[in-house]
């Protein structure tokens with residue numbers, strides 16, 4: 001990549017935690033991957049001018065703006081990166097696609113299946129004009145997770161027999177932790193289920209190469225009201241004396257059946273005391289198993305049941321060899337990477353696909369399918385945990 005490389009002019013809408021992580025991806029990816037298009041971090045959009053200007057300065061965006069509608073109409077913007085809460089994804093993404101902008105949209109795709117269907121339809125129409133959309137399930141792009149998929153696809157664990165996916169956090173164990181947008185169904189769509197359960201669904205399907213066809217689940221809100229943040233937009237500030245309702249789930253537990261008939265067990269919770277971001281996936285097969293833990297993201301545990309019986313055991317593979325997915329772009333083997341590198345891998349794959357005129361994955365259709373699984377879990381939970389099919 002050099003100055004003659006065509007630019008990909010990016011506008012990012014939102015600038016919270018995911019805004020910081022996406023900014024890191026846009027800023028760093030071009031320096032470690034030879035990209036066919038040169039991302040330029042042109043505009044960051046926020047509802048309030050001063051915080052947006054501060055975000056532009058801190059994260060390296062050329063301009064800041066407060067009106068996303070004006071930004072998506074600009075003819076000097078090629079791609080819109082949506083990192084706002086889920087209740088705004090559909091309106092922004094559909095308008096931007098219709099304006100001819102490529103899209104990167106944070107997960108989950110939307111707050112409802114209806115919104116996700118409209119987004120997937122708009123993306124399918126735009127793709128016919130060479131305008132592409134991706135949904136940001138970045139954990140697929142952790143080298144160890146991609147390598148796990150490669151091992152399963154190569155048959156190294158044989159036939160998949162069972163899947164378990166647990167995403168464990170504990171940031172809401174304190175009942176006095178204040179209400180934020182993530183606990184408001186109108187803004188977030190759901191709680192642990194859509195926020196981290198969506199990752200468990202997407203990654204389990206990605207690693208196994210199989211989709212879920214039915215689920216049986218239960219959602220629970222453990223703390224039903226919390227202190228209200230003094231500042232109205234609820235994204236930061238000091239908790240006041242007023243209390244408000246938690247309108248989303250704190251814990252999601254569900255069983256899933258994959259298209260092959262295999263059963264999977266899933267857990268997404270913000271009340272697993274002591275677990276900070278423990279996203280664990282284990283896939284057990286007829287000839288072996290893989291086990292991944294995001295809190296040990298540079299390693300993959302691999303069990304080879306075909307090894308001599310006395311030598312069998314889970315091997316801790318350090319996924320940092322240059323031949324491992326993405327790893328060759330960074331450091332010599334054994335020099336580890338972190339949480340943020342998945343966002344650079346996401347930029348690499350998105351830019352490569354746009355330059356090649358091919359559909360980046362996961363697509364909005366993939367995001368819609370995850371949304372349907374989320375919806376089926378919610379339906380099941382409201383119906384005595386009855387098995388609920390996921391429409392194709």
Ligand code: SOE
Pocket residue numbers: 017169195196277
């Ligand atoms: C909070 O649960 C959160 O930031 C999620 O929103 C992200 O998707 C996950 O990657 C880390 O935890």
